[in-house]
Amino acid sequence: MESTKTKDPEYFxxxxxxxxxxxAHTPVPEYIRLIAAGKYSEAYMVNWESNVFPGVLGRTCDxxxxxxxxxxxxxxxxxxxxRLKRVAADFKGDIEQYMPDIPSAKNGKRIALIGAGPxxxxxxxxxxxxxxxxxLYDENxxxxxxxxTQIPSFRLPAAVLNEExxxxxxxxxxxxxKTYVSSLKEILDQxxxxxxxxxxxxxxxxLKIEGRDEGAKFIHIGIExxxxxxxxxxxxxSKKVIVLGGGNxxxxxxxxxxxxxGEEVKVVVRSPFAEMKASPWEKEDAMHEDIPIIDxxxxxxxxxxxxxxxGMMFEKVHxxxxxxxxxxxxxxxxxxxxxxxxxxxxxxxxxxxxxxxERDLGLEFDQWNMPVVNPNTFVSTRPNVFFGGDAALGPKNxxxxxxxxHQAAISIDLFCNGTDVNERPAPNVKFFSxxxxxHEWAYDNDVTNDLRFPVPQADKAETLKDRKKEVxxxxxxxxAFKEAERCLNCDVQTIxxxxxxxxxDACMDVCPTNCITFTAYAEEPELRQNLIAPSVNLDQDLxxxxxxxxxxxxxxxxxxxxxxxxxxxxxPTAAWDMxxxxxxxxxxxxxxxxxx
Amino acid sequence: xxxxxxxxxxxxxxxxxxxxxxxDYEGSISTLxxxxxxxxxxxxxVEACYELNVEPHKVAKxxxxxCSSKTPAYFLSNSHGFNSVHGRMPSIAxxxxxxxxxxxxxxxxxxxxxxxxGMGQFVHVVRRxxxxxxxxxxxxxxxxxxxxxxxxxxxxxxxxxxxATLFEGIDLCSLAIELGATxxxxxxxxxxAQLVPLIEAAMSxxxxxxxxxxxxxxxxxxxxxxxxxxxxxxxxxxxxxxIDFIPVGDEITTNYNEGERVEVTMxxxxxxxxxxxxxxxxxxxxxxxxxALKKSQQAHEILTGLLYIDRTSVPxxxxxxxxxxxxxxxxxxxxxxxxKVLEGINAxxx
Numbered sequence: 001m002e003s004t005k006t007k008d009p010e011y012f013x014x015x016x017x018x019x020x021x022x023x024a025h026t027p028v029p030e031y032i033r034l035i036a037a038g039k040y041s042e043a044y045m046v047n048w049e050s051n052v053f054p055g056v057l058g059r060t061c062d063x064x065x066x067x068x069x070x071x072x073x074x075x076x077x078x079x080x081x082x083r084l085k086r087v088a089a090d091f092k093g094d095i096e097q098y099m100p101d102i103p104s105a106k107n108g109k110r111i112a113l114i115g116a117g118p119x120x121x122x123x124x125x126x127x128x129x130x131x132x133x134x135x136l137y138d139e140n141x142x143x144x145x146x147x148x149t150q151i152p153s154f155r156l157p158a159a160v161l162n163e164e165x166x167x168x169x170x171x172x173x174x175x176x177x178k179t180y181v182s183s184l185k186e187i188l189d190q191x192x193x194x195x196x197x198x199x200x201x202x203x204x205x206x207l208k209i210e211g212r213d214e215g216a217k218f219i220h221i222g223i224e225x226x227x228x229x230x231x232x233x234x235x236x237x238s239k240k241v242i243v244l245g246g247g248n249x250x251x252x253x254x255x256x257x258x259x260x261x262g263e264e265v266k267v268v269v270r271s272p273f274a275e276m277k278a279s280p281w282e283k284e285d286a287m288h289e290d291i292p293i294i295d296x297x298x299x300x301x302x303x304x305x306x307x308x309x310x311g312m313m314f315e316k317v318h319x320x321x322x323x324x325x326x327x328x329x330x331x332x333x334x335x336x337x338x339x340x341x342x343x344x345x346x347x348x349x350x351x352x353x354x355x356x357x358e359r360d361l362g363l364e365f366d367q368w369n370m371p372v373v374n375p376n377t378f379v380s381t382r383p384n385v386f387f388g389g390d391a392a393l394g395p396k397n398x399x400x401x402x403x404x405x406h407q408a409a410i411s412i413d414l415f416c417n418g419t420d421v422n423e424r425p426a427p428n429v430k431f432f433s434x435x436x437x438x439h440e441w442a443y444d445n446d447v448t449n450d451l452r453f454p455v456p457q458a459d460k461a462e463t464l465k466d467r468k469k470e471v472x473x474x475x476x477x478x479x480a481f482k483e484a485e486r487c488l489n490c491d492v493q494t495i496x497x498x499x500x501x502x503x504x505d506a507c508m509d510v511c512p513t514n515c516i517t518f519t520a521y522a523e524e525p526e527l528r529q530n531l532i533a534p535s536v537n538l539d540q541d542l543x544x545x546x547x548x549x550x551x552x553x554x555x556x557x558x559x560x561x562x563x564x565x566x567x568x569x570x571x572p573t574a575a576w577d578m579x580x581x582x583x584x585x586x587x588x589x590x591x592x593x594x595x596x
Numbered sequence: 597x598x599x600x601x602x603x604x605x606x607x608x609x610x611x612x613x614x615x616x617x618x619x620d621y622e623g624s625i626s627t628l629x630x631x632x633x634x635x636x637x638x639x640x641x642v643e644a645c646y647e648l649n650v651e652p653h654k655v656a657k658x659x660x661x662x663c664s665s666k667t668p669a670y671f672l673s674n675s676h677g678f679n680s681v682h683g684r685m686p687s688i689a690x691x692x693x694x695x696x697x698x699x700x701x702x703x704x705x706x707x708x709x710x711x712x713x714g715m716g717q718f719v720h721v722v723r724r725x726x727x728x729x730x731x732x733x734x735x736x737x738x739x740x741x742x743x744x745x746x747x748x749x750x751x752x753x754x755x756x757x758x759x760a761t762l763f764e765g766i767d768l769c770s771l772a773i774e775l776g777a778t779x780x781x782x783x784x785x786x787x788x789a790q791l792v793p794l795i796e797a798a799m800s801x802x803x804x805x806x807x808x809x810x811x812x813x814x815x816x817x818x819x820x821x822x823x824x825x826x827x828x829x830x831x832x833x834x835x836x837x838x839i840d841f842i843p844v845g846d847e848i849t850t851n852y853n854e855g856e857r858v859e860v861t862m863x864x865x866x867x868x869x870x871x872x873x874x875x876x877x878x879x880x881x882x883x884x885x886x887x888a889l890k891k892s893q894q895a896h897e898i899l900t901g902l903l904y905i906d907r908t909s910v911p912x913x914x915x916x917x918x919x920x921x922x923x924x925x926x927x928x929x930x931x932x933x934x935x936k937v938l939e940g941i942n943a944x945x946x
Contacts, residue, residue: 074604438630439598447602502826503786504631504814509639512602514609514618534608550830562602569598572631572814 003546003553006495009429012581014541015558016491018081021068023396023403025585026050028065029491032084033443036484038477043088045098050584052122052168052402053147055160058086059472060151062248062279062397070488073537074513074560077452079486080475087480089160100129102171107131109416112192114181117145118398119198119389121168122405123412126588128171130413135192136173139180140231143169146200146390147398149227150249152256153468184357184385194384194412197371198405201390203353207244207346211302211309215344218309219302222253222347229256229467238342239263242312244299245347246276251283253345254291259467266339267293268312270329272319285471289464298329300336302344311340350395361385370394377421378408386412409588425586434492434578435568441578443492445565447512448485489563493581496554498546500575507567507576508532513560516567521553531557601625613649621645621652623673627666633785633811633826634664634733638671640788641702641731644795645672648843656692656699660685660714663740664706664733664811672702683714686721689728690912696922697913700799701728707748708738711766715747718768722775722804727911729798729805732768733785735813736824743816754821769903770889772806773882778909779805780885781902784829785812790900793841793868797902800841800862803909810898829898836879836888836901838871860905870902879905 005011014020018028027046034043047054061082069078109132113120116138124134142148143165147156169175181187187195204221206212212219218238220228222245228234237260243253246269257265267286269276273295276283287293297314304310314337317329352370357363364372364381371380373387380387387393388408389401411421434442456473463469475483508516514533521527524542528535535542540559547553568576601624609617621642626635645655652674659665661682668677676699680688689703710718710732721730736749743756750765772780779801783791791809798805810829812818818825823832837858844865858879860868870879877884885904892899913920921930 074607446598446600447604449603502631502814502818504633504812504826505636505639505786505788506631509635510601510626512604512619513606515606533606534610536608549827560604560606562604564598564602566598566601566625570626570630570635572629 003498004541004543006543009427009581009583011541011543012493013427013583015493016581016583017068017070018065018079019491019583021064022051023064023400024051024406025403025583026065027491027582027584028081029487029489030582031088032079032081032484032487033489035084035087036444036481036487040088040091041093041095041098044092044095047085047088048095049587051399052125052405053118053164053398054085055089055164056147056156057399058082058084058089059156059160060147061085061399064399070490070560071486074562075451080452080455080483083455083472083475084480084484086474087477090474091477099167102128103131105131106133109133109193110135110191111412112137112187112190112195114184114187114195114197115145115199115389115391116140116143116165116175116177117198117200117389117401118147119200119391119401119405119408120145120196121165122402123196123198123388123409124171124173125168126406126409127412128168128173130589132416134173135176136169137176137179137181137187139178141178143175143177145198146223149230150223150252152226152229152252154255154259154463154471155252157468157470182356184361184363188361192384193416194386196386196388196408196412197391198387198389198401199354199391201350201352201395203351204346205349205351207299207348209299209301211304214304214307215302215309218342219344219346222249222345223350225345226252226256229260234260236261240311240340240342241265241345242339242341242343243267243345243347245269245349246271246278246293246295247347247349248278248282249350250345250347251278251286253347254286255289256467257345258289258291258464264340265291267291268297268299268314268339269293269295270298270317272296275319289460294339296329297337303338309342309344311338312344313338352391352394376407376424377411378404379411379415379421383415406585406587410586413588427586428582428584430582431579434580439569441492441565443489443578443580444485445489445492445563445578447488447562447564448482450482450486452486453479453483490561491581491583492563492565492578494543494556494561494563494567495577495579496543496545496556497575497577498548498554500573501545501548501554502573502575503548503550503552504572506570506572510566510570512564512566513562515557515559515561517555517557518548518552519555520551521547527555528557531555533557535559598625612646614651616646616652618642618646620674621650621672623668623670626670628663628670629739629813629815631814632663633735633809633813634667635670636785636788637731637733637791637809637811638667640785640791640795641671643788643792644799647792648796648799650700650799654699655702657702657704658685658689658692659704660706660709662706662709662738663735663813664704665709667704667733683709683712683717685709685714686717686726690721690724690726693726693728694913694916694918696924697727697920698922701726702799703728703730705730705732707732707734707736707746711747711768719771719775722772722777722806724912725776725778725803725909725915727803727913729795729801729807731795732806732808733811734768734808734824735811735817736765736822737813737817739813739816743813750823753823754819756816756819756822760821767889767893768806768808770886773886773889773904777806777904778803778906779902780904781805781807782810782898782900783807784810784833784898784900786826786830787833787900790835790839793839794902796841796843796866797860797862797868800864800866801905801909802863803906803911832896832898834874834892834897834899836870836872836874836877836899836903838873839901840869842867842869860902860907868902868905879903880907
């Protein structure tokens with residue numbers, strides 16, 4: 001008989017669904033509790049340590065944590081994790097006292113960081129306190145990378161971005177802005193100890209169909225156009241705009257168009273609405289601004305008359321599942337559709353582009369012309385060149401770039417110290433009981449019944465007039481508290497001690513979600529059949545005890561455990577305890593673990 | 597401390613034929629000591645009512661005073677309830693039952709409530725064969741007043757204070773059989789596999805159904821030397837039979853060896869299927885169970901399971917020939933049929 005290996009921190013890490021789903025593994029329940037306690041600065045610091053840009057991410061994160069949130073499995077919607085992060089950023093006090101000391105005496109190692117986006121800035125944040133001399137290169141005159149060029153101000157005000165970017169730049173980073181790096185060889189020739197490449201996925205995909213060249217003046221690549229708007233090279237758009245594409249960039253393009261004079265802005269996308277890549281809330285926000293999303297339309301040609309763009313022709317398709325079960329988009333056979341437009345924005349994806357990396361430097365490129373990068377250490381095939389963010393493994397999102405930046409920083413630190421980069425440091429784990437009395441816990445174990453609170457938005461007429469006016473207002477403190485209370489505290493773990501159990505069944509009887517069963521031991525597939533509530537979510541583990549006095553075992557299905565602590569409250573022998581589990585992924589040199 | 601159970605439940609909780617989940621049969625959160633056997637019995641009642649597809653509003657919960665008698669607050673929150681004077685639950689049950697025999701009467705009592713202050717009431721409700729389920733949550737001590745020996749504590753059982761009980765304990769099952777009870781069972785709070793089908797069978801029985809459930813008091817009587825502790829009961833538990841309850845219309849799926857199998861068809865058509873472990877005993881033979889109980893007492897064993905059932909049971913209502921229509925449904929013309937009928941009655945008395 002095998003009981004669950006609860007000595008392994010990874011078991012409990014997986015129970016904290018939100019943290020586990022976050023690429024940077026931010027300790028979400030920990031900062032949500034701090035928000036509920038009114039400790040906004042501390043909540044901000046938990047975030048800052050882990051994800052570097054809490055104010056940015058609290059507004060713009062792709063939020064992989066929220067679909068993972070346990071709350072979404074017991075009621076309608078997950079906790080508004082992302083917007084609570086923003087609360088920490090909005091209401092924090094002076095955090096200077098928590099900032100790491102930047103040594104004036106450097107350690108003698110010089111690192112070049114190419115591209116001033118989230119990945120490079122994360123590496124800078126992690127390495128500066130260790131005494132590295134950091135040189136940051138970017139073609140623009142300001143740092144932030146795609147956070148500045150691709151995320152419109154109405155979603156991310158410049159002040160918020162500047163604050164978090166400048167905080168890092170003020171760590172004594174040598175900035176080389178307005179400097180386009182056109183040769184990696186030139187950088188390497190400057191004898192840096194290591195080079196980190198965080199240049200993103202800077203190339204927007206084009207659509208080479210009929211009329212593209214004739215209409216070139218009226219047709220723009222989405223991310224380039226957004227960057228033009230951000231740096232105020234572009235200040236207006238025509239009345240009728242088509243945005244091609246179904247991702248978040250398309251949503252940013254159409255909403256920006258509405259603010260620059262676009263009156264009839266339409267999003268046209270090949271795939272069915274439900275399959276669009278854009279986050280559901282971004283689609284909602286676009287439609288709220290009177291932007292129709294026309295799905296199942298494949299662009300056929302740009303219609304240009306006398307050198308002027310008139311519109312586009314589309315073929316209507318519908319999804320069909322073929323014999324192999326694959327979804328295909330097949331023409332419906334209906335006549336092609338003409339949609340009027342004065343300008344078209346193409347937001348159908350973006351690609352990596354490394355024309356500036358010479359191919360004879362010992363850096364291998366794969367068949368897709370992507371550099372070969374180790375997905376754990378982020379080292380390239382040249383030991384002193386590291387990648388991170390979209391440049392490493394293809395376009396993802398800010399939080400992934402941050403997570404990769406942390407890992408690359410660890411690798412750079414190991415490499416510069418002559419250690420094997422494959423020897424990764426263990427996570428920092430703390431485990432302590434929350435028991436305060438017979439029935440009292442150090443966390444708020446009552447489960448509220450409140451449904452998710454919507455984030456208030458500014459008046460639409462106002463925000464459409466000013467592209468810099470932020471649409472979302474963020475939670476006020478009273479609502480933030482109530483939303484924070486919706487968190488189930490999944491990091492307060494249910495710990496079972498076999499030899500204390502007298503098998504009175506009290507925990508099994510009281511468990512509101514029927515997670516606990518005492519039964520005969522069996523292998524997992526059979527065991528799942530024998531539990532008192534259906535156990536169908538195979539992504540969620542079973543916690544199985546050793547043999548108890550009667551020969552049975554205790555089995556807990558982690559799936560819908562509310563972490564309410566009732567099992568421990570009703571246990572007469574303290575065989576159950578509620579222990580708080582803090583899991584922080586290792587950072588370079590462990591110097592960033594700010595003591596709170 | 598938590599005072600409210602979270603309202604969330606398992607999203608795939610199965611529903612019974614009425615469309616209710618187990619959760620719909622639960623009550624408020626227990627305020628008994630953590631680990632109390634009574635809570636397990638409450639959970640068994642919830643399970644039995646769920647499986648039997650009982651409509652919650654067709655149940656009346658009755659109790660006296662004591663830890664046991666608090667439990668009706670912790671199950672079937674959508675049912676009727678009456679928390680009576682100490683030891684007087686049988687009177688209330690009798691009155692309620694005669695007024696409305698449409699409800700399932702579920703009496704919950706303890707060893708003090710039944711075997712001490714309420715003994716007079718208990719023996720009479722047994723001999724009257726009132727149609728009810730009478731569950732005794734028996735922990736051998738007065739838990740609510742800090743654990744003094746109760747009348748069911750076995751002689752020689754050591755209390756938490758360290759003293760052995762001087763007096764002979766009252767065996768409620770033997771007593772009930774002696775007094776003509778028509779359904780007598782004994783079980784253990786820590787054995788839901790046995791307890792749940794027993795409660796289901798008791799609820800299907802027409803007549804008085806006693807279930808004496810050994811239910812350890814974790815706070816005052818779970819110490820070494822106590823004969824009502826979790827450990828002692830587990831070690832000395834002698835089940836008479838494996839037990840399955842098959843509700844009306846359900847298929848029989850368990851398969852016991854011929855010869856050891858006893859099937860008892862209940863009044864409502866449901867079936868109680870027993871897999872006999874003791875060959876000298878027959879649940880419908882009073883003498884065999886009296887002998888088995890005496891033998892087990894000498895051997896310091898605790899016999900559990902269905903001990904005795906009388907399928908010819910005639911409940912009090914039938915004996916008294918009282919109206920089957922609940923009194924609250926009788927109309928004025930039935931209650932007061934008029935002078936002509938009265939004249940007829942009077943004429944019959946001349």
